[in-house]
Amino acid sequence: MIVAQRHRPSSSISDDFETQGEKSFLRFLTCGSVDDGKSTLIGRLLYDSSHIFDDQLAALERDSARHGTIDGDFDFALLLDGLEAEREQGITIDVAYRFFDTEKRKFIVADTPGHEEYTRNMATGASTADLAVLLVDARRGVLSQTRRHSIIASLLGIRHVILAVNKIDLVGYDERTFDEIASHYREFAKNLDFITAVPIPISARFGDNVIHRSTNMPWYQGPTVLEHLENVPVDDAYIDSPFRFPVQYVSRTDRDFRGLAGQVASGKIAVGEPVVVANSGKLSRVREIVSMDGPLEEAREGQAVTLVLDDQLDVSRGNILAAPDAPPQVGDQFQAHIIWFDHEPLIPGRSYILRTECDSVTASVTNLKHTIDIHNFSQIAANTLAMNEFGVCTFGLQSPIAFDPFRSNRVTGNFILIDRYTNATVGAGMIDFALRRARNIHWQALDVSKSSRADLMNQKPAVIWLTGLSGSGKSTIANTLERVLHASGRHTILLDGDNVRHGLNRDLGFTNADRVENIRRIAEVAKLMVDAGLIVIVSVISPFRSERQLARELMGSGEFVEVFVDTPLEECVRRDPKGLYKRALAGDIRNFTGVDSPYEAPETPELRLQTIEAQPEALAMRIQEYVERRT
Structure with missing residues (x-):
């Protein structure tokens, strides 16, 4: 039978917010491996600190009877595992946030998932946290996921850690077990940037050393979890940092009002003080500071406000207002630490969307310098970055953005990477420093334009990009098409994948990374030829949509x-004009498209050619007709 201890009546919820005063504020998260007791710990904290309301208590009792894993008692994990899938599987999938307070401090706690599949969710919770409560099962000790979450916490700027050695009751409250785990973790974490890493033996289920000191462990003389949470020093991290204000949107309530809305990322700003637009270098002064509570004389880190400037500068979403004497860096190249989330690996040269606090730009990894071994922090040479791996990369951006090194500012120094085709978040990054390469190179103005070259040839330039499996008939159709266009007086050039690999791309193999670079180079050459006014026919497998x-x-x-060129794989294997499928199926050729390397078929091509029972001449004529209709 479930027996209620202390709980808070629902009527007191309004009193919570009336009595906050000027308490300090701590954001923390729980993390660690699957089933280490993260949700149970938070549930116990809320319960023992009287932060469960009547309706929550009743729901907890019902859910414990239905979903609980503890016979005859509350299953505190169910307070946080709100998704039905989590309750059925007994794991945390999403990030759950809870607010509570004590007489000393206010808290927001993020309960993050432990499964490797949801590492990105853990990173989400860590991105705004001041402290991490890292749980380990006393029976299993420090695991790979313990190390992974520790590295993520360190990379994301968390400087305080509680190592909560949970389920200590299941090892008989053994002091030696606790000491061995604590020693093991200290040795591992000595290379991380933690200011404090405090080990505490706990039983989240029974409440030992969570809020109340345990009578089962007289050998332990350190703080309880709550005592440490209440007393760990947490400063306003960026209040003394240079002023940063990422513009989220431009507010125009009427024709005379133009305000720049956002949240102060660091520092402070007062009416009358100067600001600079980081990207353009334009200067102005703050005329007004508007908030939901009315006009302000000053805005500080964390406040959401609207700034009105003296001058009508060209400022929009994506710009950063900053202190003129300490502006952020502006550049299109930088080095960063990366956490990769996606099943598909990060590939240097592939184009992604890089999104910062307020800006979005196309970017690619120009160099993967190394990955980081989570066991000993050694640097490992690699060509790609796999799911849940850490690496150091250099990035090239399509256009310059304003940023700070992550160590200086967590808000303006972080970014996420988004797959351009699926729109999925595939990675998160922390900027280390700007790269000052090739800053003396600028676009040279040319007197003869693409249109003037095309006019001279009396044609509209284009790239006709034939894609399909090996043996699909691309090269035959492309060659026939060029002959047809040439006969009609068109100026053309044919870039065949095999031919290009004899020269420009002879240094590339057939790994995914090399395939990406192969297509990037061909695309750049095709662009130059289009600028010359030509009709460019490209015949390459080009297996990736991206x-x-x-x-x-x-x-x-x-x-x-x-x-x-839509030819079924079975037909390509039957044709096998170069004998490549036979060798690939025998294992003599690795990374062969259609056999052990994927082909991502176009979803909305301009033309789809089915080659079975169709002649190359007829298919080439279809392409010619399409091209001619464009002119």
């Missing part, structure tokens, strides 16, 4: 024609 999309975006509007 790189075909990159090629499309390099061209002008309407200049890219994707032609999917």
